[in-house]
Ligand SMILES: Nc1ncnc2c1ncn2[C@@H]1O[C@H](COP(=O)(O)OP(=O)(O)OP(=O)(O)O)[C@@H](O)[C@H]1O
């Protein structure tokens with residue numbers, strides 16, 4: 001019943017996602033350049049610090065490329081989580097003055113980040129040319145991985161945004177959560193450096209499987225394990241559905257409190 | 259269901275407000291956690307909260323095609339009722355059944371974004387109000403026509419005058435066509451010509467056989483658009499019947515209670531620490547009879563009612579800034595100037611500011627209010643009062659007012675020096 005209702009609001013969903021994209025590109029002078037520049041700079045810094053100075057292994061790829069293949073999915077995740085998590089509070093006016101299924105707000109915000117991701121993905125082809133790394137069929141796994149990535153981000157954002165209506169603390173804590181989570185994921189380093197005794201705990205982080213999967217599909221080699229993808233999906237689904245339930249449970253009071 | 263459009267049964271809505279913070283609920287986790295630590299036996303959302311009954315046991319039906327005008331004083335619960343009907347908020351008990359597709363317009367321009375162009379905002383706001391994209395495509399030209407901002411349609415809304423933005427926003431809303439339309443106090447915007455156009459549009463909608471619930475403080479609009487009136491008073495239905503009758507009763511009642519009084523208690527946009535809050539303002543003549551305006555040259559009492567959390571120990575000072583329509587302060591009157599200490603005031607009461615001969619020319623002025631307790635700001639309300647002044651006999655000879663004469667009247671005399 002609520003799925004059918006969500007579906008009937010699909011136009012609003014698209015327009016909200018489109019609005020977010022539009023606003024982001026409108027308000028900056030460099031527009032799309034930022035979207036390309038940001039992950040490149042970030043992975044450049046990772047390459048210098050972790051690859052050059054700390055001499056960490058990169059599983060046989062140039063460190064720059066290795067870091068970029070991790071930064072790209074991570075940026076997608078972090079941005080969707082950040083935007084979706086704050087979507088209710090920043091859309092306060094809508095929540096208190098109009099009726100629509102509230103779930104639309106976090107989902108639409110997180111989808112709007114997909115555009116940035118696609119631009120970033122296109123720009124990585126330049127790096128591939130520079131480093132002369134061939135593409136493989138593994139790349140076909142990307143759409144699936146992107147969906148799994150968004151599933152986790154949206155799931156966590158359900159929790160964060162629903163609680164942020166009562167407690168703005170969640171909004172302030174979110175950047176720290178994202179940052180800590182990044183260090184707990186193989187974005188800047190390879191997961192092979194994680195000590196054996198931690199590996200089980202480590203792989204419970206659903207982003208581990210996703211990021212390794214991305215590396216595998218972009219760089220054509222690396223650790224791909226169905227097990228860790230399976231764990232990512234399982235944890236992702238758990239977070240998503242429990243988040244959706246909690247969200248639906250407390251959304252009745254949103255308009256009164258927000 | 260014999261052509262019922264809305265059926266409301268025993269509807270109640272309670273808001274819980276935390277009196278300490280003024281918020282509907284605690285806004286930070288820390289407060290709640292601290293509360294839990296300090297009073298471990300009390301549950302989180304417990305009796306500390308004060309309850310506001312916005313709707314108390316409301317029941318009435320609206321038949322399909324009926325146009326109902328909903329009236330009542332500020333805070334009577336009108337907007338809350340519309341919010342419940344449009345499912346924005348849940349009733350605390352009782353129910354409201356709706357038979358048909360609802361469109362609601364609680365505010366003009368919800369979701370408008372000033373960085374986006376007129377065209378983009380039409381799509382955005384249309385979708386937010388519940389229109390499908392194809393529907394907006396179809397009505398796009400009509401909307402642009404109605405708004406009259408045609409030339410600027412590709413310009414970001416931040417470059418519009420505020421009137422233009424409002425027109426565009428209303429134009430989108432005016433082209434909603436749900437079976438049941440809920441409209442809250444939205445005609446009070448735009449210039450006179452545009453308001454007329456909006457009323458015309460509302461009239462069209464009403465005659466088009468749609469069910470409409472229309473909230474307004476504009477009694478003329480209510481009586482011309484609606485056949486039936488419902489009057490809410492403090493969350494209850496006070497009267498329900500033919501619109502003329504209901505409006506008349508309401509006006510009589512409001513005339514007795516209100517008119518000369520300005521309610522300040524409902525203002526939330528105020529400063530100060532809240533140890534004292536102004537609640538009401540009234541102009542009175544020398545015999546204490548209420549007036550709807552002050553009269554130039556006549557003695558006048560400007561009476562402020564206030565409320566505090568308890569008896570006030572300390573010295574209270576009250577400030578009264580009279581400003582023109584542009585917000586420029588013309589005079590400030592303060593108990594600090596006259597040196598009259600207001601010491602140890604009771605928790606609630608009235609304070610009168612006496613002006614022996616009111617020195618402003620006729621016109622409309624606005625008053626900013628302030629109260630300090632022991633020199634610390636307790637209350638600040640900007641544009642708290644709209645103070646109307648009518649012509650009176652300040653000078654022995656009455657002259658027609660001229661704009662060049664300025665705002666003030668001052669006692670003066672002339673003589674020839676030898
Ligand atoms: N979200 C909320 N939290 C707490 N109290 C609220 C909330 N919304 C409304 N109230 C309270 O409910 C009461 C009714 O408010 P409502 O907005 O329905 O009045 P109204 O009839 O629309 O008044 P107006 O004519 O000023 O628009 C008021 O006392 C108000 O303070």
Ligand SMILES: [Mg+2]
Pocket residue numbers: 336337338442443
């Ligand atoms: Mg209202």
